[in-house]
Amino acid sequence: MMLEKLRQEVFESLMELPKNRLVTMHSGTVSGRDPETGYVVIKPTGFRYDRLTTSDLLVMDGFGKILEGTLRPSSDTETHLYLYRHRPDIFGIVHTHSPYACIFAVLGRPIPAVMTSAALLGGEIPIGGYAAVGGEEIGSEIIRKVGKCSAIVMQNHGVYTIASTVWQATIDAVEVEDMAKIAHFAMLHGDPIVLTPEQIEEFQTIYRTHYGQKE
Numbered sequence: 001m002m003l004e005k006l007r008q009e010v011f012e013s014l015m016e017l018p019k020n021r022l023v024t025m026h027s028g029t030v031s032g033r034d035p036e037t038g039y040v041v042i043k044p045t046g047f048r049y050d051r052l053t054t055s056d057l058l059v060m061d062g063f064g065k066i067l068e069g070t071l072r073p074s075s076d077t078e079t080h081l082y083l084y085r086h087r088p089d090i091f092g093i094v095h096t097h098s099p100y101a102c103i104f105a106v107l108g109r110p111i112p113a114v115m116t117s118a119a120l121l122g123g124e125i126p127i128g129g130y131a132a133v134g135g136e137e138i139g140s141e142i143i144r145k146v147g148k149c150s151a152i153v154m155q156n157h158g159v160y161t162i163a164s165t166v167w168q169a170t171i172d173a174v175e176v177e178d179m180a181k182i183a184h185f186a187m188l189h190g191d192p193i194v195l196t197p198e199q200i201e202e203f204q205t206i207y208r209t210h211y212g213q214k215e
């Protein structure tokens with residue numbers, strides 16, 4: 001099989017989605033891009049998470065030509081390929097319809113930066129306009145609106161996270177839902193305090209220098 005390591009990474013990320021209640025039944029997609037070949041590993045469409053194996057994942061080139069795999073690829077494939085072509089810095093994409101983030105999607109509102117964890121996502125999570133599924137419309141809207149953020153909420157649809165690794169995009173998808181949940185409940189009680197751009201920048205600096213284990 002081609003790209004075994006990347007397949008494993010995409011598979012492990014996919015398994016996190018139902019575990020973290022970010023998807024129901026068949027929804028959601030994860031993909032990863034191999035930095036050397038530019039090939040993309042992506043989930044098959046309409047496939048049960050609990051039956052998925054690494055060999056069910058598809059490998060394709062940057063334009064959707066299938067190089068390995070017999071199943072039909074995710075219905076969201078065009079979006080992922082568009083994003084990889086327009087953002088050479090990203091190597092992992094996660095898409096979910098996670099419910100708390102989708103509250104903001106149906107209100108057409110960004111998710112406010114109410115937690116320090118927002119700093120790691122780039123601040124307030126922007127809202128993208130409504131875009132039809134299946135073509136390049138979602139991808140181009142994401143490129144227009146995402147800015148420096150690693151996540152975006154698409155109106156009436158769901159969340160996309162884009163990152164330098166598949167695993168990072170997965171962590172970001174969990175963080176977005178977490179923050180959306182807290183923001184949602186806080187807004188029921190009043191106006192939540194939103195972090196200032198200075199506080200976000202300060203937290204980003206602290207995080208870069210102090211968080212995580214040394215390599």
Ligand SMILES: [Zn+2]
Binds near residue numbers: 028076095097158
């Ligand atoms: Zn979707």
